[in-house]
Amino acid sequence: KLENATAKAELGRASWKLMHTMMARFPDTPTADDSLALQTYIQLFARLYPCGDCASHFQLLLQEYPPQTSSRNAAAGWACFVHNEVNKRLKKELFDCSKIGDFYDCGCGEDGKDGKK
Numbered sequence: 001k002l003e004n005a006t007a008k009a010e011l012g013r014a015s016w017k018l019m020h021t022m023m024a025r026f027p028d029t030p031t032a033d034d035s036l037a038l039q040t041y042i043q044l045f046a047r048l049y050p051c052g053d054c055a056s057h058f059q060l061l062l063q064e065y066p067p068q069t070s071s072r073n074a075a076a077g078w079a080c081f082v083h084n085e086v087n088k089r090l091k092k093e094l095f096d097c098s099k100i101g102d103f104y105d106c107g108c109g110e111d112g113k114d115g116k117k
Ligand code: FAD
Pocket: 008, 009, 010, 011, 012, 013, 014, 015, 016, 020, 049, 053, 054, 055, 057, 058, 079, 080, 081, 082, 083, 084, 086, 087, 090, 092, 094, 095, 100
């Protein structure tokens, strides 16, 4: 089947949005189980990502730059960094990762007031 660049780009945008928004809601001080869950999620995401070429490249990136899951900052910074690595390969503009702070808002309002999310 022919490649459909529009669909591929849309899948990419949606996936990055979910990824970065998850990082923005990851606990500041995760439990070992939280960190393991995120590690596992990222590895399975890279394995199951529907664009096969993208998945292969991303798996190599994960080997070179293992996911950082020790805190929200570490996870968000890592995701921003690897997204920039993909941007570089695709010759796209790089994102200033110092500005990632409030950029991704889940829109979930008041839930997580306990500081865990
Ligand atoms: P996207 O890269 O989708 O970014 C969306 C928005 O996120 C940007 O507009 C910007 O506001 C923000 N953003 C940009 N950089 C960052 C950053 N570093 N951190 C946080 N936010 C940022 N496409 C291919 O053609 N070949 C591939 O091999 C390929 N591999 C991919 C691998 C993965 C894991 C994913 C999720 C996507 C991949 N894609 C690939 C898709 C590609 O990365 C883009 O999503 C797609 O080309 C659409 O690009 P875009 O310019 O709309 O911006």
